[in-house]
Amino acid sequence: MAIELPPLPWDKNALAPHISAETIDYHYGKHHAAYVTKLNGMIKDDPAYAGKSVKEIMLAAPAGGLFNNAAQVWNHTFYWNSMAPNAGGAPSGPIADKINAAFGSFDNFKSQFSTAAAGHFGSGWAWLVLKDGKLEVVSTHDASNPLKEGLGTPLLTCDVWEHAYYVDYRNARPAYVEAWWSLVNWEWANARLAEA
Amino acid sequence: MKTYCAVFGAVSLAVASHAFMVGSPLTGVSKAPASSSTVRMAVALPPLPFEDTALEPLISKRTLDIHHGKHHAKYVTVTNEMIKGTDLENASLEEIVKAAKGKNQGLFNNAAQVWNHNFYWNCIKPNGGGKPTGKVAALIDRDLGGFEAFRKQFAADSNGNFGSGWTWLAMDGDKLKIVKTSNADLPLTQGMTPLLVIDVWEHAYYLDVQNVRAQYVDNFLDKLVNWDFVNANLA
Numbered sequence: 061m062a063i064e065l066p067p068l069p070w071d072k073n074a075l076a077p078h079i080s081a082e083t084i085d086y087h088y089g090k091h092h093a094a095y096v097t098k099l100n101g102m103i104k105d106d107p108a109y110a111g112k113s114v115k116e117i118m119l120a121a122p123a124g125g126l127f128n129n130a131a132q133v134w135n136h137t138f139y140w141n142s143m144a145p146n147a148g149g150a151p152s153g154p155i156a157d158k159i160n161a162a163f164g165s166f167d168n169f170k171s172q173f174s175t176a177a178a179g180h181f182g183s184g185w186a187w188l189v190l191k192d193g194k195l196e197v198v199s200t201h202d203a204s205n206p207l208k209e210g211l212g213t214p215l216l217t218c219d220v221w222e223h224a225y226y227v228d229y230r231n232a233r234p235a236y237v238e239a240w241w242s243l244v245n246w247e248w249a250n251a252r253l254a255e256a
Numbered sequence: 257m258k259t260y261c262a263v264f265g266a267v268s269l270a271v272a273s274h275a276f277m278v279g280s281p282l283t284g285v286s287k288a289p290a291s292s293s294t295v296r297m298a299v300a301l302p303p304l305p306f307e308d309t310a311l312e313p314l315i316s317k318r319t320l321d322i323h324h325g326k327h328h329a330k331y332v333t334v335t336n337e338m339i340k341g342t343d344l345e346n347a348s349l350e351e352i353v354k355a356a357k358g359k360n361q362g363l364f365n366n367a368a369q370v371w372n373h374n375f376y377w378n379c380i381k382p383n384g385g386g387k388p389t390g391k392v393a394a395l396i397d398r399d400l401g402g403f404e405a406f407r408k409q410f411a412a413d414s415n416g417n418f419g420s421g422w423t424w425l426a427m428d429g430d431k432l433k434i435v436k437t438s439n440a441d442l443p444l445t446q447g448m449t450p451l452l453v454i455d456v457w458e459h460a461y462y463l464d465v466q467n468v469r470a471q472y473v474d475n476f477l478d479k480l481v482n483w484d485f486v487n488a489n490l491a
Contacts (some may be wrong), residue, residue, distance in 0.1 A: 077453060086466050090466070090467040091467055094467070125418075129354040182419060182421075182438065182440075185418040202419035222459050223458050223462060227462070
């Protein structure tokens with residue numbers, strides 16, 4: 061059975077003005093969709109991956125095209141869910157306490173995460189993860205993610221490939237990262253924390 | 257009076273009323289300074305070798321203004337900040353890149369990106385592209401199976417270069433090769449001689465063709481490649 065492109069959790073206009081509908085059209089409709097198409101092309105005749113989930117394929121695949129496409133399918137789904145309209149701002153719920161415990165304050169966490177996201181060189185992702193019961197900020201290159209690298213359980217991600225922000229912010233990645241804070245979906249983060 | 261040397265070759269000297277070119281790979285010219293007054297050397301942003309509208313509609317003025325004026329310019333600024341007060345302060349760009357490789361990732365990233373972009377602007381020109389003549393044409397025939405095979409492989413290696421990076425034509429010893437690098441990496445630090453490069457970081461093409469990197473690659477190969485520069489690198 062083929063892997064499917066999951067629907068967006070919100071309307072494509074919902075994240076404006078922070079992320080435009082035009083960006084969503086390209087990012088979801090072209091980039092994310094193309095990773096799904098390529099992944100399906102690669103697994104369709106391979107019994108090793110028949111019936112496997114994207115996550116299973118991603119964890120099993122060796123470095124290379126199959127991993128890149130599977131991981132990028134998974135990463136982007138996680139990214140869409142890491143953001144929501146009418147969200148953003150300071151956290152509430154269990155994650156707020158864990159943030160204070162690990163970083164001292166939300167502001168310190170925000171600063172650390174923003175530095176990781178804005179400062180990551182080349183394509184990649186910034187993550188909030190739960191590692192051995194503690195929250196950490198990590199970044200990964202290209203298609204890689206904390207599950208593949210054993211860096212912890214992902215709770216939130218920000219895509220810092222240039223295609224994520226170039227239409228709206230051009231080279232100004234820090235401005236995009238700042239906008240991400242108006243979208244961060246703490247409900248998703250708390251849900252991932254609960255099941256970790 | 258400040259005089260800037262905007263020749264690819266990486267070092268620009270801004271000293272009142274004196275200027276010289278250092279180690280240009282195109283001309284090999286190197287002249288001593290006319291005076292030994294305090295020399296403050298810094299990495300400079302070379303101007304584009306063409307008008308910012310010259311590559312329209314393939315690469316827009318909008319892209320060039322940001323790619324050159326923001327991305328490339330920032331790498332220059334950060335490199336200069338990082339070498340200030342260090343023993344690399346007066347080094348050539350190539351020396352900085354080689355010194356930083358494996359030792360100072362942040363400096364390497366910025367300095368190498370200056371080098372890469374300096375090289376890239378010379379690799380494209382209006383009404384370029386198509387089949388080469390001269391030395392590189394002969395090498396393509398000898399080592400890469402002819403132009404069609406070269407074009408197919410170079411396009412595949414440009415489109416298939418996952419993430420941010422560069423795809424090169426380079427001499428490895430006496431053999432012509434197509435080489436993919438990621439992020440700021442370059443074949444110069446692998447002992448190869450770069451001849452041609454395409455920038456496949458998304459910022460190189462996103463405003464013009466968005467996700468369709470293949471269109472940008474085709475435009476590069478068919479209409480932009482500056483084969484004269486490639487042949488000059490073989491001289």
